[in-house]
Amino acid sequence: MLIALLPGDGIGPEVVAEATRVLKAVVGDRLTFETAAVGGAAYKVHGHPLPPATLDLARKADAILFGAVGDPDCDKLERHLRPEQAILGLRKELTLFANLRPARLFPELADASALRPEVAEQIDMVIVRELNGDVYFGEKGMRKTASGRREGYDIMSYNEDEVARIARVGFETARVRKGKLCSVDKANVLETSQLWRDVVIEISSEYPDIELSHMYVDNAAMQLVRNPGQFDVIVTGNLFGDILSDQASMCAGSIGMLPSASLDSAQKGLYEPIHGSAPDIAGQGKANPLATILSAGMMLRYSLGLVAEADRIEAAVAKALAGGARSPDLGGRMTTTQMGDTVLAAL
Missing domain, CATH: 3.40.718.10 (Isopropylmalate Dehydrogenase)
Structure with missing residues (x-):
């Protein structure tokens, strides 16, 4: 090999x-x-x-x-x-x-976590992050506004097939763990996230044995610090997954x-x-x-x-x-x- x-x-x-x-x-x-x-x-x-x-x-x-x-x-x-x-x-x-x-968290590293030991010791999760879409691969560039000011733009987008594909990975990962999947989005603000949530719910019908929940990304960032033990598998988009996984690393020690x-x-x-x-x-x-x-x-x-x-x-x-x-x-x-x-x- x-x-x-x-x-x-x-x-x-x-x-x-x-x-x-x-x-x-x-x-x-x-x-x-x-x-x-x-x-x-x-x-x-x-x-x-x-x-x-x-x-x-x-x-x-x-x-x-x-x-x-x-x-x-x-x-x-x-x-x-x-x-x-x-x-x-x-x-x-x-x-x-x-x-x-x-x-x-390896038990020996409880003192290295930014969290209190009794909170840090709860951490045992997998973050499933989509990698081929979102603002990282969307149309982007620099342009001038009508008033001549510089403006940068990055387009966030997902189609339903991309969401369904990563959702199934999330569900399959949860199936071999504790059977809990939390889908993280920002559906209260972003149309991209609304589609994300709709498709994840549709795919959930294929996995009746998995407990599905949803959480806005700002709340998820807070809950990772407040109560990380509630998470088993998190599935989320490219940008949110990039940020949350780095946050989780410091919660786990380094x-x-x-x-x-x-x-x-x-x-x-x-x-x-x-x-x-x-x-x-x-x-x-x-x-x-x-x-x-x-x-x-x-x-x-x-x-x-x-x-x-x-x-x-x-x-x-x-x-x-x-x-x-x-x-x-x-x-x-x-x-x-x-x-x-x-x-x-x-x-």
Whole structure:
């Protein structure tokens, strides 16, 4: 099985290296790896954040392990050449429409959460985020008003097939968990969200065993802090999902702890930590690799069908944390490599 390694920018190469070490220890010769440039690193060499060779590798691979993109040196480039366009391009070209972001608190990290321990310990959810629509892919641009003032615009839109497709992923995810699905929208203000809610309700008839609820996004943000234990699976659009999943990461202790999977309809996926490239600490050995290691575990589980091996990785991370492994974001002093070493030892 071929794994495409796309380390990207900033701390991406550091955390992907540790996850690759863990994968080799757990799966051995059953996986082969090929590496390609992406993001700012690719632009500086090839003149584009998603070169044809990188996209070709991503297409032929059985799964993709992705680091992070983002480089301050590229901030003034035209938008289509900025590093972030690489991840958007991969999602679009590979039809990776469903993003799964599990958020749960490891008991040993209760003191690292921004919430009181008795509230934080309730966190155990999956946020299912739609990836191919919304304002991220809608028509956008800059124009002049009648009075000659500059005006930016980004169009938010979803069609009913896009909503139905991600709704079914949400319902199926809830079916293998606690059977509760909360659909998050802003239907009291946005027509796009009204369609979203209508279609989710229609699809719910296919899943009579799932308890469906609805929540406006501003209330959902508040409830994540107030009472996170009420959530099992959240399904929401691209913009709202981006924001809520980052919020959930801090509730669970650190953005350096949350993995994610971006899947197509056949379960082929791109796996990445939800944190960014963190250029301020790149190359200093301060990055927490656990989210990337857990993303590698999700890759084994969802795309490669290696469930026992995925269980081993997750158990090893839990054991490493129980043994006191802490990177700076968790209040410790371990380097990126030392964190990887503790997981390997726990295996």
